[in-house]
Amino acid sequence: MSGLTVQLTAPNGHTWSQPTGLFINNQWVKSSNGEKIASINPSTAKEITSVYAASEQDVDTAVKAARAALNNPDWRELPASERGRLMTRLSQLIDENKKTLATIETIDNGKPYLVSLNDDLTEASETIRYYAGFADKVFGQVIETTPDKFGYTLREPVGVCGQIIPWNFPLAMAAWKLGPALACGNTVVLKPAEQTPLSILFLANLIVEAGFPPGVVNIVNGHGSIAGAALASHMDVDKIAFTGSTATAKHIMKMASSNLKNITLETGGKSPLIVFNDADLEQAVEWAHIGIMYNQGQICTATSRILVQDEIYDKFIAAFKAQVKNVSKVGDPFEESTFQGPQVTQAQYDRIMSYVNVGQSEKATLAYGGKPFKVADGKGFFVEPTVFTDVTSKMRIYQEEVFGPFVVIARFKNEEDAITMANDSTYGLGSALFTTNLTRAHRVAKRIEAGMVWVNSSNDSDWRIPFGGVKQSGIGRELGEAGLAAYSNVKAVHVNMKSKL
Ligand code: ADP
Numbered sequence: 241m242s243g244l245t246v247q248l249t250a251p252n253g254h255t256w257s258q259p260t261g262l263f264i265n266n267q268w269v270k271s272s273n274g275e276k277i278a279s280i281n282p283s284t285a286k287e288i289t290s291v292y293a294a295s296e297q298d299v300d301t302a303v304k305a306a307r308a309a310l311n312n313p314d315w316r317e318l319p320a321s322e323r324g325r326l327m328t329r330l331s332q333l334i335d336e337n338k339k340t341l342a343t344i345e346t347i348d349n350g351k352p353y354l355v356s357l358n359d360d361l362t363e364a365s366e367t368i369r370y371y372a373g374f375a376d377k378v379f380g381q382v383i384e385t386t387p388d389k390f391g392y393t394l395r396e397p398v399g400v401c402g403q404i405i406p407w408n409f410p411l412a413m414a415a416w417k418l419g420p421a422l423a424c425g426n427t428v429v430l431k432p433a434e435q436t437p438l439s440i441l442f443l444a445n446l447i448v449e450a451g452f453p454p455g456v457v458n459i460v461n462g463h464g465s466i467a468g469a470a471l472a473s474h475m476d477v478d479k480i481a482f483t484g485s486t487a488t489a490k491h492i493m494k495m496a497s498s499n500l501k502n503i504t505l506e507t508g509g510k511s512p513l514i515v516f517n518d519a520d521l522e523q524a525v526e527w528a529h530i531g532i533m534y535n536q537g538q539i540c541t542a543t544s545r546i547l548v549q550d551e552i553y554d555k556f557i558a559a560f561k562a563q564v565k566n567v568s569k570v571g572d573p574f575e576e577s578t579f580q581g582p583q584v585t586q587a588q589y590d591r592i593m594s595y596v597n598v599g600q601s602e603k604a605t606l607a608y609g610g611k612p613f614k615v616a617d618g619k620g621f622f623v624e625p626t627v628f629t630d631v632t633s634k635m636r637i638y639q640e641e642v643f644g645p646f647v648v649i650a651r652f653k654n655e656e657d658a659i660t661m662a663n664d665s666t667y668g669l670g671s672a673l674f675t676t677n678l679t680r681a682h683r684v685a686k687r688i689e690a691g692m693v694w695v696n697s698s699n700d701s702d703w704r705i706p707f708g709g710v711k712q713s714g715i716g717r718e719l720g721e722a723g724l725a726a727y728s729n730v731k732a733v734h735v736n737m738k739s740k741l
Pocket residue numbers: 404405406407431432433434462463464465466467468469470472483484485486488489491492
């Protein structure tokens with residue numbers, strides 16, 4: 241439809257047609273009230289373009305489309321292997337368009353282009369491809385009971401799934417949610433984060449090209465408090481899957497109770513990274529750096545609390561600071577040498593700066609960074625990578641999620657102390673430990689309160705392995721075979737073979 245696409249050119253010279261509408265029933269439409277949201281380039285603080293923002297009424301239209309698609313034989317009765325083929329085709333189209341998608345991700349989110357291209361795009365297409373393979377492998381069981389009964393189970397789609405996406409890995413997070421939902425035969429209304437809608441809107445056209453029937457995937461950009469809330473509280477949505485902050489997850493859980501929706505929540509974290517005396521120090525330093533500084537520190541699993549054993553504490557800090565200095569090159573995300581681009585929004589930039597003040601007022605030592613970083617005209621949301629040392633577990637900077645290139649380093653005496661300090665958190669998402677002692681590695685991995693433990697690495701997510709948190713880091717699992725459980729219901733069928741009343 242005219243007026244719902246704009247031609248854009250990124251600083252790397254790449255040009256593309258950017259959809260700006262709401263994607264409902266495989267068509268582009270304007271929002272019912274004409275409202276739009278500007279998408280801002282965080283490198284320059286300038287508007288890239290503006291896209292339509294869904295009202296409550298638009299969300300309702302999208303839910304109706306998803307409900308109709310769920311009952312449409314073109315989808316409901318599509319053989320599972322065919323469903324898998326559509327998904328494989330989608331993953332191929334993502335690969336074919338990866339330079340465009342990576343460019344969009346970088347201009348809209350600020351992450352370095354090579355990270356978008358090599359990491360986010362690989363993650364997105366591989367996740368869809370992985371779940372494509374599951375489409376015809378989600379089946380029930382025959383259950384032995386007595387000769388009087390034939391009992392079996394069916395695995396059925398949950399129904400209409402609302403999916404609320406964060407801004408830190410827009411495409412990859414959309415793929416994490418679309419993959420298992422489509423493999424299990426659900427239909428979807430997906431809401432991108434209002435800060436970063438552009439790549440997911442581009443993906444919508446690939447969904448049509450792949451051949452998905454109308455209404456199977458609907459994408460409604462919009463404000464969280466309007467479109468997100470409308471989705472979470474809608475009485476005809478069967479499931480809500482959310483990735484974002486713990487505070488928003490609590491609202492969503494309440495809204496989802498309106499009709500007892502199935503929920504999956506992937507929320508915040510303050511993941512510990514423990515370095516024992518016997519660790520390979522050089523490796524620990526490199527992984528610890530990536531664990532917090534990758535993606536501008538905007539990762540729910542960022543290992544933002546580094547715990548170092550007494551004897552190696554000073555040595556670790558010296559090496560860590562040197563690593564930050566050598567590797568964390570802040571700058572234009574389209575420059576190949578850039579490690580750290582801008583933070584995604586002014587709000588995130590302000591949040592990080594406010595935590596620098598908190599750390600200083602708590603009398604932790606500001607060992608590195610802590611200031612805005614000027615790139616070009618200085619309007620972008622760039623900050624210096626920031627390291628606080630001499631941090632204790634009572635401090636707010638030890639307990640609260642900052643979501644930026646901001647790390648706290650604390651010391652511990654022995655293994656028991658390390659476990660206590662690691663678990664001293666309301667969160668329980670990721671955790672990492674560095675040791676060359678095999679039995680210690682397994683012993684500590686078992687006792688850490690977290691959904692994931694990385695031994696001698698950090699932030700190692702993998703679409704084949706379950707991902708999720710405990711405590712206030714979430715409910716349910718995404719990725720791996722476990723991710724299918726969140727998108728299928730088990731129906732039990734009891735067939736009476738003999739009993740007569
Ligand atoms: P952040 O605070 O870092 O922006 P959020 O958790 O608020 O992270 O946002 C993650 C996603 O949740 C976004 O898509 C956002 O629009 C959505 N969201 C925010 N507030 C609400 C809400 N009240 N109801 C539903 N979705 C929301």
